[in-house]
Amino acid sequence: MSAIAMDAATLWWVLGTALTFLGLGVMLAAPALLRKLLAFNVMGSGVFLVLLALRPRGPDGVADPIAQALVLTGIVIAIASTALGLMLARRYHLATGRDSLPEDAPEGTDD
Amino acid sequence: MTEVFLLPLAVLLPLLMACCVHVSADRFARPLQWVGALGMATLVLALVAHDAPMRTVLGGWEAPLGIELVADRLAKTLLVFTLLVYAAVLLYAEGYFAQSPIEARRFRPLAWLLWAACNAAFLSDDLFNLYVTLELAGLTAVGLAALSGHPKALAAALRYLLAALLAANLFLLGLALLYGSTGVLSLRMLAAAVEPGTASLLAFVLLVTALALKTALLPLHTWLPPAHGGAVTPVSALLSALVIKVSFVILLKLWLHFAPVLDLVVLGQGLAVMGALAVVWGSLLALRQQRLKMLVAYSTVAQVGYLFLPFAWLRPGTPAAAVAFDASVLQILGHGFAKAAMFLAAGVLLRAAGRDGLEGLQGAASRQPLAVFALALAGISLIGLPPSLGFSAKWSMLQAALLAGQWPWVLLLLTGSLLTAAYVFRAIRYAFLPAPDVSELRPVPALMSYSALLLAVLAAFGGLGTATLAAWLEIEIAGWPEALP
């Protein structure tokens, strides 16, 4: 990586891409609900990194304030989604004792 | 003065209502809801009465710095559509939740929040704001799907939530690419600033994937049937009539803005092909269902397929584009009214029978004639028989296909109608079988059947207004792509 001349922003969007697809892969493949939610958050962090790192900085080295505001809003929405997911997972766990959703039933069969 | 107010109020009033009904005691919440609904009706009427397209700059800060709300005729049509669906569903909910005040208390604030989210999505002209409204609608829908607290409903809500979260991140990634290269978020300015290239095309594909996932286009549809079929009935109606339309309308808006700039011919054909597969596969699955609400839910998978067919013909500068646009709008309205009516009618029949199996419908035709009538009228629109909205939608698609010289689509439209007829008649046939045992009948408030009928009539006879609607929408699409809708 260091062989290529890379500016600081590039490093961060490369990391953002890596985190995005790391999270995406685990989100799709992992069965456990808690792990899926962790993966969603890691993926989200990756996307936020890409969003911010792509924007050029202001003259004083401060990141684009609009992009910062978007990321801040995104973080709050992500935490709200995570909290909702955790509460649903906990209620589901209380009701069934399971910490993952049942495997997909063959399509069209009644549940 | 009123112009400054009207558009933001369409979002802020339902939000305020959600807060009020959440805080107030039951005996205040019910009358309060009707005051709120009347307020919304007045507001939407005032908006429609304003003939010119409206644009409101929030906070006085114009794009690219601020956010603007836009009410073109497409948005106004959708606001009216949402109002009508809500009127019927809120009426229905009064009867449905009469015996379960706890569920009613959970339902009310979420339903109003969802109304706000729908209106916000229809009015917004800002890509990031659309993301926020999409999340607002998605999380509200998840909460509504989990309303009963039944483990199956919880599992369905979790599946729904995970799909929504995935879609949210994909949408944001697409947004990051577009904002990164242009520095603007307003759709109007994005369409002007975006340059064709790998990055913008990938961004658009990401946005489309996210929205297709949220609209449940095959093969991204597996979350939908359990969530829609397993929810309490008023929620099923809202989810199928409105929530999937929110993501679809956002997709349609993005398409109208970006198709003139990016080369979307292949993507459009691809979406249409997926839509065609969804029509066939969804209908076949609906045919196999043993429970009425699951049948109606799988029918949504098929009907979502129709929504995506017009993308094959929505190409700038072709004669088919205007007809395809009309077809999209007609399908949104037709499916929305018909599917909501169908769920509401199904809810009446299930409550009367006390169980969810198709065989529980036996004898329903004589005991609950209104609900069965509503089911049949809604079915007529889904099949696409005249003079329903569904017929107008499919007729417009047919015209668009022929205008574009793509006649194989005609075969698909015919097959789809035949399959739809098969599963609709299968359900209705049970209703006309003689009842095995009369003692099982449970009373259902007549209000519920009437509200189902209201929507069913709109779906079945709405096609009579097609010409008026097409004429009203014409200025939106006539100048496309030079004049953006």
Added chain:
Amino acid sequence: MFLDALSTLLFVLATVFFCAGTIGLLRLPDTLCRIHALTKADNLGLGFAALALIIQAESLAAAGQIILIWLLALVASATAGYRVARRCVPVDPPP
């Protein structure tokens, strides 16, 4: 120049103590021992880091804020350590 060197030295010291604390957290055998690592080594590390920053502070108020933060962290970690310890020792201490 001298102050910069002093700051650097203090930061190095802070790092040493933080590393010791982290290793202790990972390697010590049971919870009660680990509390030592967290409450003693890490707080000392934080103290050195705070000192290093105070030297570089722009104003007296900024230095005061750093001292306040350090004191708050001390109280918080002492309380947290106490609570964790109480959870580990099921029996009440003799009266």
Added chain:
Amino acid sequence: MNAVDALLALVLLALAVACLWAKTARTGSLLFITFGLLLALAWVRLGAIDVALAEAAIGAGIAGALLLDAARQFEHSPAGQNSARAPSPWPPSLLMLFLAAVLLYALSTIQPLAGDATLAVSAALESSEIAHPVTAVLLVFRAYDTLLEIAVLLVAVLAAQAAPSAIRASPKYDPALAAVVGWMVPIAVLVAVYLLWAGSSRTGGAFQAAAVLAGAILLARFSGQWPDADRLWQHAGVRVFGLVTFIVVGLSGAFTAGAVLGYPAGWTGGLVLGIEAALMLSIAASLLALFGWKER
């Protein structure tokens, strides 16, 4: 490229892998908190101090607390369910690598326009009457986004059907805890108010302040002191107070400033602070409802 940055990026990547492939939910949550704290450092390196503070407070702090709280429940699951099974990495990872390569290629083609957004914000900052650019974007230029974001938070609380946990007085009176809490809570409240006030001129804001406030209330709850005040937080009215205030102030802007969500000249600072104060109370109440979860 800076060597420190590269090291930080590598550590973040390693932490993400360790977090996602952790054996237990608890380890995963702990590693996620570490990840969040280091990510905050990355935000500092990117020049986004506001995001860094939010990441530490929300991404690491609140998310971490919620995750750990949930992990505790899952670890006590009766039967050995499949939570311990880490995902099989191979089949999807090839697809992910391919997609990542496509994205990286696309990103490398982007030539961002000059910092026009930054310039636009700094040009309008004067007339926005808010000194801190990020706060100006959040509560003046794009206040509508923030308003809907608060609605999303309300949805999460309503949808989770979360009721704040019952007041748990300490089983045994603990003099040490009571003494510390007695003066820690007022200080924490002071810090929250400071964070709120600081938001107008530098990094800070309602959400960060609410996180601190919620922590203080939890601390008070653990010690069993001020049960009446604690009960107040569980009232539904507190949860919607912020959103209602925001909407009412926003609508009044139509009369006083000629635009919904606008502020009359000279009043912006005060109104924004008022909205943020109301939001802080509601966000804190919502966080409490989501944290001390029990089925209603």
